[in-house]
Amino acid sequence: MTDRIRVLHVDDNPTVVDAVETALEREHDGVTVETASSVTDGTERLDGGSFDCVVSGYDLPERTGIGFLEAVRERYPDLPFVLFTDEGSEAVASKAISAGVTEYLRADGGSEPYAHLADTVLHVVEQGPERDERGRFESEARDDTQRERAIEELHTTARAFMRATSEDAIAQITVDAARDILDMPSNAVHFADGDELYPVAWTEQVEQLIGTPPVFTPGNGLAWQAFDTGETQVHDDISSNPDRYNSETDIRSEILLPLGDHGVLLIGSCAANAFDGTDVTLAQTLTVHATTALDRLDRERQLREEREFIDQALDTLDDLFYVINTDGSFRRWNKRLPEVTGYSDAEISELEVCEFFPADERETIHEAIRQALNQGRTTVEAKLRTADGEFVPYEFTGTRLTDTDGEIAGAVGIGRDISQRKAYEQRLERQNERLDEFTSIVSHDLRNPLTVAEGNLDLAKTECDSDYLDEVARAHERMRTLIDDLLAFARAGETVIDIESVGLADIVQECWQTVEADLATLVVETDRQVQADPAKLRRLLANLLRNAVEHGSTNSRSGTDDSVEHGRGRTGSDDEQDTEKTTVSVGAVEDADRHGFYVADDGPGIPPDDRERVFEEGYSTGEDGTGFGLKIVRRIADAHGWTVTVTESESGGARFEVTGLEPA
Known part of the structure; x- marks a missing residue:
């Protein structure tokens, strides 16, 4: 082109403005770009000078690019207008085409959108009407009535697209509309399936011209090019085009229109130059409607598959899953709910949540629902009533649901059968009752006669001097030690209820005072705080300290080390x-x-083979040991959720580690 081309670019995004100017002016000689940042400024520039093409964004300060296009068409009906935007959609494209846009391009489409824009501007200017001596465009004669009627019929067809329930139905509607509304009798729709474009629907005239339409593969024909690039292609004469699929075809003119990622619409004619700009615009309008309908089916299929997957996952749960509305009615549930309750899905849909519970617990359920909706989450235990009138203990956890606007829409809940837990709690309660009876017997019924025996022994010692009495005294001491350890062992497994933060060093020093440690030295190398039941922690530490002193030192009374025989000598x-x-x-x-x-x-x-045995009930390496000391240590640790193990110290002695505490 020898004449200079003047382009008016209207957009308020500096980055886009610079990119468009670079693509048009630096890459194509003879192109001049003037910019405007608003619709008002752009309109004034059009009225004040002559331009060959308008490039406009969509999101403009005063009105949209569609509004600007409509204003331009009122003044300059034949001026090429390219809508170039990254905020478009099928609906935007449809409106643009209906308003008479020359080309609609996505700024985020393809690998080089600005280069594609430059090529498009040159193309539409070349294909446009001639300019008069003043540089103004002369209007071409158009059958506006026919065009408006076609657009109206296409919009009517859009409703048929929205009612379609399959891709094949959409393809047939597309073919019929192109033939009957656009008067393009030779057309076919091909859908993509992997690396193939296979024919789905075509007209009788296509059948007469070429038989059954072919399957296109990558790099095979102009149809694949249009699908691969996502750009509409118009060919006035393909007879000399080296990329045509069939060199023997009678078809001369073609319009190839992508249907998004779904396929292409192919329109042909045996005459050269058979299609004008209006034909292309109307065909693009048709493909926008078809693509929108295909996208809708894709979304519906994905949602359906996702819901089926979620339903399948929820149905595998042993727990009840349900969603309720704010009024307490059921919106959704898994198959476990009818299995457990004995009600059918139809019956559940007619019931409210509270109707699944006895009358004396319904207010509790009402309050739990209110808490879930107002506070966000709640947990409640209640007896679920089945259709047969049976009651099953359940624990329900509910969480608030909100819609896309943040408004409360209901609650989602999980119900867990706690029958086994309740039975265990009842067994544990009975065991605790028997344990209380046992400790009562040990602490009173055994201690009282032992106290009487010790008193009588003291009286006997005043009347006679016998070594046998010393043996009786040692037996009494042994019995009292056993009673104390039995009580400590029984209470060690009780639930920890008085958790508080205590200083480990302080409790160690306190326990050390109760240990006969004349032959031992204590070194405390930590000042950390621990969360524990203080009374139980004292018992644990006292037992560990006493064990270290008794088994780490010699047995001076007997003259031999009793622990030698047991591996600790x-x-x-x-x-x-x-x-x-x-x-x-x-x-x-x-x-x-x-x-x-x-x-x-x-x-x-402690030898490795004996390290686990030391925690066994009754295991002791000393004559005076009861075998409960370290067993008590483990039970107290278990009650706190801790773990106690024994290993070797740095000096080769015994090292007991209590772990599982919260990090310091």
């Missing part, structure tokens, strides 16, 4: 053992995934 003479003191240390355990504390000694240690 020292070598050397009795004199060396009598003078050697045991060091007991307490510190923090702070590994990557373990948090807690340890009690360690530098005594003989």
